[in-house]
Amino acid sequence: MATTAAGRVRTVTGAAVLAALILVIAFGNPAYTDWAKNHTSNDAWGFFLKQLAWPTWSFSSDDSVRTILANDIKAILLVVLTGVFVSLMVAAGAPRSARLFFSSWGAYVFAAASAGLLAAFVQVDASLRGSFGWAAGGGIYGLFVGWVLAIVVLASRK
Template identity: 45%
Template sequence: MAITRSRYRTATSAGTLVAFLLVLIFGSPWYVDWVNSGDRGIFLETLAWPAWAFDSDASVRDLLGADLKAILLIVFTALFITLLVGAQLASARGTISAIFTGWAAYIFAAALAAFITSFLLANPSFGQATANAAGGAGYGLIVGWIIGLATMAGRRP
């Protein structure tokens, strides 16, 4: 029995690729500096949330937390899309279901990444971690539809 590779992108790989591109482009220091230089609107400002940097005047702990948050967002997006796409019922496999699956996965991934990395900051607390998770969920709510569209375009199991 020959094993053939599908030429179609899976929902997980499509959503993860788009999440990686969002974090890479809109979390970059250049984009974040541009957004912070003026009033750009809520959508463009929200896109800059998982900001990462190579060199900064911030402490090593804060820099590591920000970079790890961006990495965990991508990893958790792949994990949650895999879990949610695999759990879809046969009768729910449609366009709208795929969009909501990717969108929800991104909300959960952003909230969990923000929650975990909050404990790397100076003077961590559970209350601050919960507030950061709410901010991450807000980011996922505003930006996650993009991941949903990418997930819709991918092949589901």
């Protein structure tokens, strides 16, 4: 999955890691995190802007050392695990079972989030912000339950 362009080698995994790193640096930094917390509304756009700050990181803060360390580790792990999971899904040399497991799990997370997003528009007083909340709930469900589906898919392969 590598292509050469102007003497450089680009891979799908490298692109994913670079994109994850840029997102974490740009939107997880203390300045953006504070801005999103204090200057966004509770509508759909504000919800999205606050979600961008989830992988928050800091070198100094009023928080405890453990909280700062946990947040920094979360941001680092997000970038590293992005590389690991993307490489497992696209690498031809990766075991088929690993690719099948992670792609099935990821598909369930995406399906649950999409189902929440779309179904929210059926309810009374539907709103874009409300649909984001339903999508978030679906994503959380898919994350914590999707491994069950992945095991079933893995067990059912021929």
